[in-house]
Amino acid sequence: MARSELHSRRVEAVRAWTSFVERGDGAERLVRPEILSSWARSEAAISPDVTQAPLADEGETAEIWRGSPLQTAVQRVEAELRRTAEDGDLVVAVTDADTRILWTYGGRVMRRKAETVNFVPGGRWDDQSVGTNALDLANRLATPAMVFSAEHYAPIVHNWVCWAAPVHDPVSGRKLGVIDLSTTWDRTHPIGLATARVMAALIETAMPRSSHHPTFGGSDDHDEPGLVMTLLGTVETRLDGQRLLLNRRQTEVLALLAMHPEGLSLEHLHALVYGDQAVTLSTLKAEVSHLRAALGGQLSSRPYRLMMPVHTDVDHVLSLLRGGHVGAAVEAYGGDLLPGTNSPALGELADYVAVALREALLADPQPDAVVRYIELAPYDTEVIEVCLAALGNRPHPAVPLLKGRLAVARA
Template sequence: MTTVRDELQAQRVDAVRAWTAFVEGGDGDEVRPEILSSWQRSGSAITPDVAEAPMADEDDTRTFYAESPLSVAVSRIEEELRRTADDGDLVLAVTDADTRILWTYGGRVMRRKAESVNFVAGGRWGETAVGTNALALANVNAKPSMVFSAEHFAPIVHNWVCWAAPVHDPVTGEQLGVIDLSTTWDRTHPIGLATARVMARLLENALPTAPPIGRRRGAGASLNAGLELTLLGRVEVVLDGQRLLVTRRQSEILALLALHPDGLSLEQMHALLYGDAAVTTSTLKAEISHLRSALGGQLASRPYRLMMPVDTDVDRVLDLLRAGETDAAVEAFGGDLLPGTTSPALAELADFVAVAVREALLARPTPGAVLRYSSLAPYDTEVVEVALASLPERHPARPLLLARLASSRA
């Protein structure tokens, strides 16, 4: 009587025979088309005798993962992932979009096997690194994939069977990476691929799912959930109704991200924040990492962008000015944007906002708005003078404006 293991052994023998025929003569008639295509791509990049997967830079991998929304998702379902690995003696791995492993966990047996071939955080498992495997196929073809035994291009994993499924950002649809489940070939199970799909859906459901920051509310709208930034005259950061304590530099990073809803690369952020100052990108990465923790992981990377609704007093003031509502804009204007900032981009924006408010007042110097503005900019006498010139002699606001003018000249 033929057992399941007998059937798997026969399947393994067929896979080895087909692999040998391809390696020795390029014949691939006996394998699935997606495996043959992958073998051909792999063969043009590497030889089958790789001993282990190459490793990416450890610090870069750690930093990237800490900044990735995948780290939030894994942390939220890690107990379930670990239980799945332990129960099935599997090794699970989550990769980035380049098939670099970011997180992995293995059962007792598979963990040792995984470590021997660098199936660990930082291991590069793309086709050009180790040849055909389920992680690379799922990534390249953007669909769940299975690779059994010698369907792998490199013999170092001929004893494995792997199932992988892509993981997508539920908001943007971007493919963030893949999740893979691997074990030994003799433990192949029909539900392996279905399990990979389920794990991928679990990860996607655990990702930060708030709409991107670009989907802003209109001026003056109430912000019940998300991020609210006060940047004019004083700094205050409120997340979901709770005030956050952040450093001056972190508030500047938040301001830049709020003003660039489509995101910023590391290099763009560095230039906008530091200009020509001699500050390393590692310092910036550390600041962003701390900020991500404070935001509960809702700060994506590559590009860096906030994954939540946002409202800023800067946007409110500028929106009101565009609408011609000068009095309301001055009421919302709390003073200079991040006074004393050393960020060249924010200093430029601060000048723009201040000039915009001032020019609007010069064009329409209503007494109440001028009085409020002059309390924030007491030495800007021209605005007060223009307002006085526009008022009749007996206007009730004249004494207040004259007093303000006299105090500013004292």
């Protein structure tokens, strides 16, 4: 961006912040909904005059870091993280799931700036501790986030721009924390958010194998904060561990919002839900209003967007497949996505997941995974035949089961 354009953008951000802090209104037309929501949370918890982030206990922070799979992953890619920080004069930070910084590295200039505001290990950067920032938004919304200049609630970082992306266990899908890249506002670059995404993916690929264990669908998920949706086979939605009673259409709307963390306009959401059906926009608005009430108001408008962490078994299965964990993906796959849905978008997604799983098995026909798969797709003889061919004459407990199912399917 040209410096003049950046300066104008900064002036607009300061004007919006001033309107909110001094008058309490007028900012809703000037900033993004997620920024406004975070400002409201920040205002209720802290003074804008905060001078630095609070620090957690140093020993406790060090212990959490030592026991985290993030430590191993960061050590494996530390050279790349340091190079990124030095080349762009950035400060790079990795947090835990509570937005407490566990590790940082900074270029010469940004390192000093970071230290003055406790952007260091132990610093608590949730928005109720230090105000609106990208680390908190990425962690809270489970999607990459950018906060520019006075979009931060605390003036101590009005001279910063920050890009952050969540980091998940690539198998279980469990959120581990976020990675953040920060520099001065005048060094804003369109590639910043994409770089944060790449760095998050780099850390995820470097996770120790011992941390890879599927948990989605287990009893622990009932305690998972935020929204947890089971859409494959059995359908269930829980918010902060409590089951939500939703009708089918509301579940479809919520699923589409979960699949589009960037948000959807009313018209786009209508097309995804109803296709060319003759259903009014008012009908969809009524469904969204019910969902907003059920979610405690954590659904913004213009665009419609979920304002909380979201976990779905669909994302979990696709993440497993991307990581090459075919057996775990089959185990996590409960069946067709929302069977019988007449939403064109969800129908396409259902086909995509089913075909992706099948193709992964054809490429890597693990016998135990195929046995599990044919419980869900008993007449998919090609997968059975490919698996038997791969086994050849080797003995395996799955062979009689596969041959029996093949005989039944051909009868």
